Amino acid sequence: xxxxxxxxxxxxxxxxxxxxxxxxxxxxxxxxxxxxxxxxxxxxxxxxxxxxxxxxxxxxxxxxxxxxxxxxxxxxxxxxxxxxxxxxxxxxxxxxxxxxxxxxxxxxxxxxxxxxxxxxxxxxxxxxxxxxxxxxxxxxxxxxxxxxxxxxxxxxxxxxxxxxxxxxxxxxxxxxxxxxxxxxxxxxxxxxxxxxxxxxxxxxxxxxxxxxxxxxxxxxxxxxxxxxxxxxxxxxxxxxxxxxxxxxxxxxxxxxxxxxxxxxxxxxxxxxxxxxxxxxxxxxxxxxxxxxxxxxxxxxxxxxxxxxxxxxxxxxxxxxxxxxxxxxxx
Numbered sequence: 619x620x621x622x623x624x625x626x627x628x629x630x631x632x633x634x635x636x637x638x639x640x641x642x643x644x645x646x647x648x649x650x651x652x653x654x655x656x657x658x659x660x661x662x663x664x665x666x667x668x669x670x671x672x673x674x675x676x677x678x679x680x681x682x683x684x685x686x687x688x689x690x691x692x693x694x695x696x697x698x699x700x701x702x703x704x705x706x707x708x709x710x711x712x713x714x715x716x717x718x719x720x721x722x723x724x725x726x727x728x729x730x731x732x733x734x735x736x737x738x739x740x741x742x743x744x745x746x747x748x749x750x751x752x753x754x755x756x757x758x759x760x761x762x763x764x765x766x767x768x769x770x771x772x773x774x775x776x777x778x779x780x781x782x783x784x785x786x787x788x789x790x791x792x793x794x795x796x797x798x799x800x801x802x803x804x805x806x807x808x809x810x811x812x813x814x815x816x817x818x819x820x821x822x823x824x825x826x827x828x829x830x831x832x833x834x835x836x837x838x839x840x841x842x843x844x845x846x847x848x849x850x851x852x853x854x855x856x857x858x859x860x861x862x863x864x865x866x867x868x869x870x871x872x873x874x875x876x877x878x879x880x881x882x883x884x885x886x887x888x889x890x891x892x893x894x895x896x897x898x899x900x901x902x903x904x905x906x907x908x909x910x911x912x913x914x915x916x917x918x919x920x921x922x923x924x925x926x927x928x929x930x931x932x933x934x935x936x937x938x939x940x941x942x943x944x945x946x947x948x
Contacts, residue, residue, distance in 0.1 A: 645719035645763035646670065647772070648696035648837045649809070649816040654679065655690040656805065657762030657841055658777055662688045665843040670696075673839060680812050685748055685804050686777055688762075689814060690841075698836035700764055701819035702809070703771035703802050709750075713737045716827060717754040717776055717799075719763030720840040724943045730835045734827060735795070737773075748804040750774045756797045764838060765799045770830040771819040774799030872918030875901035878926075878933050879909040885924055885933075886910065923948035 644661030648654065655670060659681045662668050668676040674693030681688040703709065717733045735754030742749025752765060756776050765774035780796040809816050874889035875897040886904025891897035898912050914935035916922035922937040925948040936947035 642843045643720065643723045643759055644761040644841045644843075645759065645776070646690065646839050646841045647718075647762075647764040647834075648692075648699040648839065649702065650699060650814050652696035652699050652837070653691070654814050654816075655692055655696065655839060655841070656775065656809075657688050657690065658775065658800075659683050659686045659688045661762045661841055662690065662843050664845050667844045669842040669844070671840040671842065676841070680808070682808050685800060685808065687775065687800060687805055687808055689809070689812060692839075696837060696839060698834075699817070700766075700834060700837045701771050701817045702806055703767060703773045704818040704820050705803060705806060707771075707820040709737060709740065709767070709773050709801075709803075711737055711740055713773075714768050715752055715754055715773060716766045716768075716830060717752070717756055717760065717763060718766070718831065718834060718838045719756070719760035719776060720838075721757035721759040723759050723840065724945075728840075730831075730838050732827075732831050735797075740801075742798050748801055749777070750799045750801050752797050752799055753795050754797065755795065762841065764834065766830060766834060767821055768824045768827075768830070769819060769821045770825060770833060771802075771821065772805075773802050775802075775805060873897040874916035874920075874922055875912050876914035876916075876922055876924045876935050877901040877905040877910045878913045878924065878935070879905060879907040879911070880931065880933075881909045882907045883926065883931055884910065885926070887922075887924070889916065889922075 642661065644657055646655040646657035649656060655676060662678055668678065668690060670676045670692045673696055676690040676692045679689045679691050714736055718730050721731055733754045735752050737750055738753050739751035741747055742751060756779055760776040763776045764772045765776055767773045777800050778798045873891045873894045877886040884905050884907045886901045886906065888897045888900035888904065891900055894915060901912060902910050914922050914924065914937055916937045920937050921944045923944040924933060924935050926933040934948045936944050938944040938947060
Protein backbone atom coordinates (compact mmCIF):
# COMPACT_ATOMS: atom_id res chain seq x y z
CA UNK A 619 0.00 0.00 0.00
CA UNK A 620 2.74 2.46 0.91
CA UNK A 621 4.60 1.92 -2.35
CA UNK A 622 1.39 2.47 -4.32
CA UNK A 623 0.64 5.66 -2.43
CA UNK A 624 4.10 7.04 -3.04
CA UNK A 625 3.85 6.10 -6.71
CA UNK A 626 0.69 8.18 -6.92
CA UNK A 627 2.55 11.38 -6.12
CA UNK A 628 2.68 13.85 -8.99
CA UNK A 629 5.62 16.17 -9.42
CA UNK A 630 4.44 19.40 -10.95
CA UNK A 631 6.86 20.07 -13.79
CA UNK A 632 4.59 20.46 -16.80
CA UNK A 633 6.42 17.98 -19.03
CA UNK A 634 5.71 16.77 -22.54
CA UNK A 635 7.63 15.00 -25.27
CA UNK A 636 8.13 15.41 -29.00
CA UNK A 637 10.34 13.74 -31.59
CA UNK A 638 13.15 16.29 -31.72
CA UNK A 639 13.22 17.61 -28.16
CA UNK A 640 11.83 17.04 -24.71
CA UNK A 641 10.54 20.22 -23.07
CA UNK A 642 9.11 21.07 -19.71
CA UNK A 643 8.15 24.18 -17.82
CA UNK A 644 8.13 25.17 -14.19
CA UNK A 645 8.60 28.10 -11.86
CA UNK A 646 11.56 29.56 -10.02
CA UNK A 647 12.33 32.49 -7.77
CA UNK A 648 15.33 34.76 -7.37
CA UNK A 649 17.51 35.28 -4.30
CA UNK A 650 20.76 37.17 -3.59
CA UNK A 651 19.71 40.39 -5.37
CA UNK A 652 18.59 38.43 -8.44
CA UNK A 653 21.95 36.71 -8.99
CA UNK A 654 20.55 33.19 -8.47
CA UNK A 655 17.26 31.43 -9.24
CA UNK A 656 16.01 28.50 -7.16
CA UNK A 657 13.73 25.82 -8.58
CA UNK A 658 13.14 22.05 -8.37
CA UNK A 659 15.75 19.65 -9.68
CA UNK A 660 13.08 17.80 -11.66
CA UNK A 661 12.30 21.00 -13.59
CA UNK A 662 15.84 21.21 -15.04
CA UNK A 663 16.86 17.55 -14.98
CA UNK A 664 18.62 16.61 -18.22
CA UNK A 665 18.09 20.00 -19.86
CA UNK A 666 20.20 20.92 -22.87
CA UNK A 667 19.00 24.49 -22.49
CA UNK A 668 17.41 26.24 -19.51
CA UNK A 669 15.50 29.40 -20.42
CA UNK A 670 14.48 31.87 -17.72
CA UNK A 671 11.69 33.77 -19.45
CA UNK A 672 12.60 37.46 -19.90
CA UNK A 673 16.08 36.89 -18.40
CA UNK A 674 17.83 34.73 -20.99
CA UNK A 675 19.49 31.36 -20.59
CA UNK A 676 20.44 29.95 -17.22
CA UNK A 677 23.32 27.76 -16.07
CA UNK A 678 22.69 25.19 -13.34
CA UNK A 679 25.22 26.02 -10.62
CA UNK A 680 24.38 22.99 -8.49
CA UNK A 681 21.54 20.59 -7.80
CA UNK A 682 20.49 18.25 -5.01
CA UNK A 683 18.34 15.46 -6.52
CA UNK A 684 17.56 14.02 -3.08
CA UNK A 685 15.93 17.22 -1.82
CA UNK A 686 14.82 18.12 -5.40
CA UNK A 687 16.43 21.56 -5.47
CA UNK A 688 18.45 23.27 -8.20
CA UNK A 689 20.29 26.61 -8.15
CA UNK A 690 20.54 28.45 -11.49
CA UNK A 691 22.66 31.42 -12.53
CA UNK A 692 20.59 33.55 -14.96
CA UNK A 693 22.14 35.22 -17.98
CA UNK A 694 20.81 38.55 -16.69
CA UNK A 695 20.07 39.22 -13.00
CA UNK A 696 16.41 39.10 -12.04
CA UNK A 697 15.17 42.54 -11.03
CA UNK A 698 13.95 41.49 -7.57
CA UNK A 699 14.66 38.77 -5.03
CA UNK A 700 12.98 37.05 -2.08
CA UNK A 701 14.03 36.45 1.50
CA UNK A 702 14.26 32.98 3.03
CA UNK A 703 12.53 32.63 6.38
CA UNK A 704 15.07 32.67 9.17
CA UNK A 705 15.78 29.34 10.84
CA UNK A 706 15.28 31.16 14.14
CA UNK A 707 11.68 32.02 13.22
CA UNK A 708 9.99 28.64 13.49
CA UNK A 709 7.16 27.80 11.11
CA UNK A 710 3.95 26.82 12.87
CA UNK A 711 1.23 24.36 12.01
CA UNK A 712 -1.79 26.17 10.60
CA UNK A 713 0.12 29.24 9.39
CA UNK A 714 -1.31 30.94 6.33
CA UNK A 715 0.76 30.63 3.17
CA UNK A 716 0.77 32.01 -0.38
CA UNK A 717 1.94 30.21 -3.54
CA UNK A 718 3.00 32.11 -6.67
CA UNK A 719 3.80 30.36 -9.95
CA UNK A 720 3.13 29.64 -13.60
CA UNK A 721 0.86 26.56 -13.65
CA UNK A 722 -0.51 24.98 -16.85
CA UNK A 723 1.56 27.19 -19.10
CA UNK A 724 -0.08 27.80 -22.47
CA UNK A 725 -3.55 27.31 -21.02
CA UNK A 726 -3.81 29.77 -18.14
CA UNK A 727 -2.53 33.32 -17.73
CA UNK A 728 1.06 34.06 -18.75
CA UNK A 729 1.41 36.25 -15.66
CA UNK A 730 2.01 34.80 -12.17
CA UNK A 731 -0.94 32.96 -10.62
CA UNK A 732 -1.60 33.09 -6.88
CA UNK A 733 -3.24 30.57 -4.53
CA UNK A 734 -3.52 30.59 -0.75
CA UNK A 735 -3.92 28.08 2.06
CA UNK A 736 -2.34 26.93 5.30
CA UNK A 737 0.45 24.66 6.45
CA UNK A 738 -1.49 21.48 7.20
CA UNK A 739 1.53 19.42 8.30
CA UNK A 740 5.17 20.10 9.11
CA UNK A 741 6.19 16.83 7.44
CA UNK A 742 5.52 15.01 4.19
CA UNK A 743 4.67 11.42 3.30
CA UNK A 744 5.89 8.97 5.95
CA UNK A 745 6.97 11.92 8.13
CA UNK A 746 9.50 13.17 5.59
CA UNK A 747 11.12 16.14 7.41
CA UNK A 748 12.22 17.81 4.17
CA UNK A 749 8.60 18.43 3.17
CA UNK A 750 5.61 20.50 4.26
CA UNK A 751 2.02 19.60 3.49
CA UNK A 752 -0.02 22.60 2.35
CA UNK A 753 -3.62 23.26 1.33
CA UNK A 754 -2.90 25.95 -1.28
CA UNK A 755 -3.90 24.46 -4.66
CA UNK A 756 -0.98 23.76 -7.00
CA UNK A 757 -0.92 22.41 -10.56
CA UNK A 758 1.62 21.19 -13.12
CA UNK A 759 3.97 24.10 -13.75
CA UNK A 760 3.94 25.31 -10.12
CA UNK A 761 7.07 23.21 -9.50
CA UNK A 762 9.86 25.33 -8.07
CA UNK A 763 7.64 28.25 -7.15
CA UNK A 764 7.88 29.98 -3.77
CA UNK A 765 5.60 29.27 -0.84
CA UNK A 766 5.48 32.48 1.23
CA UNK A 767 4.41 33.29 4.77
CA UNK A 768 2.25 36.31 5.61
CA UNK A 769 5.37 38.44 6.05
CA UNK A 770 6.53 37.63 2.51
CA UNK A 771 9.35 35.22 3.42
CA UNK A 772 9.94 31.96 1.55
CA UNK A 773 8.99 29.02 3.78
CA UNK A 774 8.94 26.36 1.06
CA UNK A 775 9.17 25.44 -2.63
CA UNK A 776 6.14 23.91 -4.37
CA UNK A 777 7.05 20.40 -5.46
CA UNK A 778 4.23 17.83 -5.72
CA UNK A 779 0.65 16.76 -5.08
CA UNK A 780 -1.17 13.49 -4.56
CA UNK A 781 -2.74 11.94 -7.62
CA UNK A 782 -6.31 11.74 -6.36
CA UNK A 783 -7.50 9.52 -9.23
CA UNK A 784 -4.88 6.84 -8.51
CA UNK A 785 -5.26 6.92 -4.74
CA UNK A 786 -9.06 6.83 -4.62
CA UNK A 787 -9.32 3.09 -5.51
CA UNK A 788 -6.68 2.27 -2.88
CA UNK A 789 -8.30 4.05 0.07
CA UNK A 790 -11.95 4.10 -0.98
CA UNK A 791 -12.14 7.89 -0.93
CA UNK A 792 -10.91 10.90 -2.90
CA UNK A 793 -8.10 12.77 -1.09
CA UNK A 794 -8.69 16.49 -1.18
CA UNK A 795 -6.09 19.21 -1.56
CA UNK A 796 -3.06 17.21 -0.42
CA UNK A 797 -0.09 19.19 -1.74
CA UNK A 798 3.57 19.35 -0.76
CA UNK A 799 6.42 21.84 -0.62
CA UNK A 800 10.11 21.51 0.18
CA UNK A 801 10.69 23.10 3.58
CA UNK A 802 12.95 26.16 3.47
CA UNK A 803 14.88 24.65 6.40
CA UNK A 804 16.07 21.97 3.94
CA UNK A 805 16.93 24.52 1.24
CA UNK A 806 18.97 26.99 3.32
CA UNK A 807 21.85 24.53 4.02
CA UNK A 808 22.26 23.96 0.27
CA UNK A 809 22.48 27.71 -0.32
CA UNK A 810 24.98 28.04 2.53
CA UNK A 811 27.12 25.21 1.19
CA UNK A 812 27.52 26.96 -2.17
CA UNK A 813 27.97 30.46 -0.70
CA UNK A 814 24.75 31.88 -2.12
CA UNK A 815 24.40 35.10 -0.15
CA UNK A 816 20.63 35.17 0.23
CA UNK A 817 18.75 37.42 2.61
CA UNK A 818 16.74 35.97 5.48
CA UNK A 819 13.69 37.40 7.18
CA UNK A 820 11.64 36.83 10.30
CA UNK A 821 7.89 36.49 10.62
CA UNK A 822 7.41 39.91 12.18
CA UNK A 823 3.97 41.06 11.04
CA UNK A 824 1.00 39.93 8.98
CA UNK A 825 0.89 41.85 5.71
CA UNK A 826 -2.02 42.01 3.23
CA UNK A 827 -1.83 39.23 0.64
CA UNK A 828 -2.10 41.71 -2.23
CA UNK A 829 0.88 43.65 -0.87
CA UNK A 830 3.00 40.50 -0.53
CA UNK A 831 2.14 39.37 -4.06
CA UNK A 832 2.87 42.81 -5.50
CA UNK A 833 6.31 42.87 -3.88
CA UNK A 834 7.19 39.24 -4.67
CA UNK A 835 5.95 38.81 -8.25
CA UNK A 836 8.97 40.43 -9.91
CA UNK A 837 11.19 37.83 -8.26
CA UNK A 838 9.14 34.86 -9.54
CA UNK A 839 10.10 33.58 -13.00
CA UNK A 840 8.91 31.06 -15.55
CA UNK A 841 11.48 28.39 -16.44
CA UNK A 842 11.58 26.42 -19.69
CA UNK A 843 13.73 23.32 -20.15
CA UNK A 844 14.62 21.90 -23.57
CA UNK A 845 16.46 18.65 -24.23
CA UNK A 846 17.65 18.10 -27.78
CA UNK A 847 17.64 20.29 -30.83
CA UNK A 848 15.30 23.22 -31.31
CA UNK A 849 11.68 22.43 -32.09
CA UNK A 850 10.66 22.48 -35.72
CA UNK A 851 7.37 23.74 -37.17
CA UNK A 852 4.66 21.07 -37.38
CA UNK A 853 6.18 19.09 -34.53
CA UNK A 854 3.91 16.24 -33.45
CA UNK A 855 3.78 15.85 -29.68
CA UNK A 856 2.52 12.54 -28.25
CA UNK A 857 1.46 13.15 -24.67
CA UNK A 858 1.73 9.54 -23.51
CA UNK A 859 4.21 7.83 -25.84
CA UNK A 860 6.01 4.54 -25.55
CA UNK A 861 9.72 4.15 -26.39
CA UNK A 862 10.54 6.32 -29.41
CA UNK A 863 13.38 5.93 -31.86
CA UNK A 864 14.96 9.05 -33.36
CA UNK A 865 13.23 9.89 -36.66
CA UNK A 866 14.93 10.33 -40.03
CA UNK A 867 15.92 13.82 -41.09
CA UNK A 868 12.84 15.85 -42.07
CA UNK A 869 11.95 16.60 -45.67
CA UNK A 870 11.38 20.22 -46.75
CA UNK A 871 7.83 21.32 -46.04
CA UNK A 872 5.61 21.71 -43.03
CA UNK A 873 2.82 19.10 -42.95
CA UNK A 874 2.26 16.46 -40.29
CA UNK A 875 -0.28 13.82 -39.38
CA UNK A 876 -1.22 11.49 -36.52
CA UNK A 877 -2.51 7.96 -37.13
CA UNK A 878 -3.95 5.67 -34.44
CA UNK A 879 -5.44 2.17 -34.22
CA UNK A 880 -8.19 1.84 -31.60
CA UNK A 881 -7.93 -1.95 -31.40
CA UNK A 882 -4.18 -2.29 -30.88
CA UNK A 883 -3.33 1.12 -29.42
CA UNK A 884 -0.56 1.58 -32.00
CA UNK A 885 0.11 5.04 -33.39
CA UNK A 886 2.24 6.69 -36.04
CA UNK A 887 3.23 10.26 -36.68
CA UNK A 888 4.85 12.38 -39.36
CA UNK A 889 6.01 15.98 -39.63
CA UNK A 890 7.79 18.35 -42.05
CA UNK A 891 6.40 16.49 -45.05
CA UNK A 892 6.06 18.29 -48.43
CA UNK A 893 2.28 17.74 -48.72
CA UNK A 894 -0.63 16.81 -46.49
CA UNK A 895 -1.18 13.60 -48.45
CA UNK A 896 2.41 12.51 -47.97
CA UNK A 897 2.18 13.31 -44.26
CA UNK A 898 -0.84 10.97 -43.95
CA UNK A 899 0.92 8.20 -45.84
CA UNK A 900 3.98 8.37 -43.58
CA UNK A 901 1.89 8.43 -40.40
CA UNK A 902 -0.15 5.41 -41.53
CA UNK A 903 3.04 3.56 -42.43
CA UNK A 904 4.54 4.33 -39.02
CA UNK A 905 1.38 3.10 -37.31
CA UNK A 906 1.70 -0.22 -39.14
CA UNK A 907 -1.63 -1.85 -38.23
CA UNK A 908 -4.60 -2.64 -40.44
CA UNK A 909 -6.95 -0.58 -38.27
CA UNK A 910 -4.88 2.61 -38.34
CA UNK A 911 -6.72 5.78 -39.26
CA UNK A 912 -5.57 9.38 -39.50
CA UNK A 913 -6.92 11.20 -36.45
CA UNK A 914 -5.05 14.48 -36.80
CA UNK A 915 -3.62 16.65 -39.56
CA UNK A 916 -1.08 19.36 -38.82
CA UNK A 917 -0.40 22.27 -41.16
CA UNK A 918 2.66 24.51 -41.43
CA UNK A 919 3.65 26.26 -38.21
CA UNK A 920 1.18 24.21 -36.18
CA UNK A 921 1.73 21.74 -33.32
CA UNK A 922 -0.11 18.46 -32.94
CA UNK A 923 -0.58 16.18 -29.94
CA UNK A 924 -1.88 12.68 -29.30
CA UNK A 925 -2.91 11.67 -25.76
CA UNK A 926 -3.73 8.03 -24.98
CA UNK A 927 -4.75 5.97 -22.00
CA UNK A 928 -2.14 3.55 -20.69
CA UNK A 929 -3.67 0.65 -22.63
CA UNK A 930 -3.82 2.74 -25.82
CA UNK A 931 -7.54 1.99 -26.31
CA UNK A 932 -8.71 5.58 -25.95
CA UNK A 933 -7.10 8.64 -27.43
CA UNK A 934 -7.54 12.33 -28.06
CA UNK A 935 -5.84 14.43 -30.73
CA UNK A 936 -5.53 18.19 -31.11
CA UNK A 937 -3.57 20.72 -33.14
CA UNK A 938 -2.92 24.30 -32.13
CA UNK A 939 -0.34 27.03 -32.74
CA UNK A 940 1.09 26.48 -29.25
CA UNK A 941 2.63 23.14 -28.18
CA UNK A 942 1.32 23.24 -24.63
CA UNK A 943 -2.18 24.20 -25.77
CA UNK A 944 -2.17 21.25 -28.20
CA UNK A 945 -1.03 18.87 -25.46
CA UNK A 946 -3.65 20.02 -22.97
CA UNK A 947 -6.46 19.95 -25.53
CA UNK A 948 -5.46 16.43 -26.57
